[in-house]
Amino acid sequence: MTTDAFLADCRARLAFDLFSNTWNAVVLWALRDGPRRPVELRERIGGISSKVLTETLRRLQFNGLIDRHAHQGAGTRVEYELTPVGRSLLVPIDAVGAWAFAYGDQVMAAQEAACAHGRPSPTR
Amino acid sequence: MTTDAFLADCRARLAFDLFSNTWNAVVLWALRDGPRRPVELRERIGGISSKVLTETLRRLQFNGLIDRHAHQGAGTRVEYELTPVGRSLLVPIDAVGAWAFAYGDQVMAAQEAACAHGRPSPTR
DNA sequence: CGGAATCCAGAAAGATACTG
DNA sequence: CAGTATCTTTCTGGATTCCG
Secondary structure, three states: OOOOOOOOOOOHHHHHHHHOOOOHHHHHHHOOOOOEOHHHHHHHOOOOOHHHHHHHHHHHHHOOOEEEEEEEOOOEEEEEEEOHHHHHOHHHHHHHHHHHHHHHHHHHHHHHHHHHOOOOOOOO | OOOOOOOOOOOHHHHHHHHOOOOHHHHHHHOOOOOEOHHHHHHHOOOOOHHHHHHHHHHHHHOOOEEEEEEEOOOEEEEEEEOHHHHHOHHHHHHHHHHHHHHHHHHHHHHHHHHHOOOOOOOO
16 A cells, blocks of 8 residues: 655654654553553653643543543542554554664664764764 | 563664654655655755754664765755655655554544543643 | 652754855 | 755753642
């Protein structure tokens, strides 16, 4: 199918914007095995602050990718869960992961080679 | 294969970082049909400034995803071309595009529904 | 525990002008 | 045309603190 036209004002940009965020894909991935509480997510994911996690969850919720469930009881218990749409996004996320698995070494090698040739490292 | 562990310090993050940039994927996509000159890229892609395009190209080059060819002649003629590794990245990019094609409507609908319910729109 | 409120540093990206 | 140099604005993510 090939979905041409990522360019100009294309709808595919919508998906790219979802990825152009450090944590969106990571959090979705961390939710793949079922509902999770924020504290669990922070354990599974390394190095994400409470604030940033909350922001990310709001963002995903806003885009209809996750649902928030507040179970009432002693204290507070909240869980987040993938929606069907959110779950469907795991497919392309997995494709990205598979690529990294296959080609990550070559990218790192290219980075080191560029540095060795005195090229400054762009931010990313 | 499923490439578990996107979490903590995993190599898959390397790939996510490549995507967590507004323009990387778009520029790679614009190069899919063969070598392109910067001015051509700016035409195909909408709304990218010369400066940002250059930065993006340097970044992709640094990661070994594209090559730069400077043809000498009257004036200046430069072309950028995908490396084999860069071309391989089109596969996951295409998966993302296919997802957007299939589910983009639902995401946009969710956004509008959230707004209608008075939820503020997170940045992304 | 969940999460909201601040404050802050750094990075990304846009606009503009300029050089070869 | 390709690329650089500034300047400015916006965004992101991190740290800290406080409330229910």
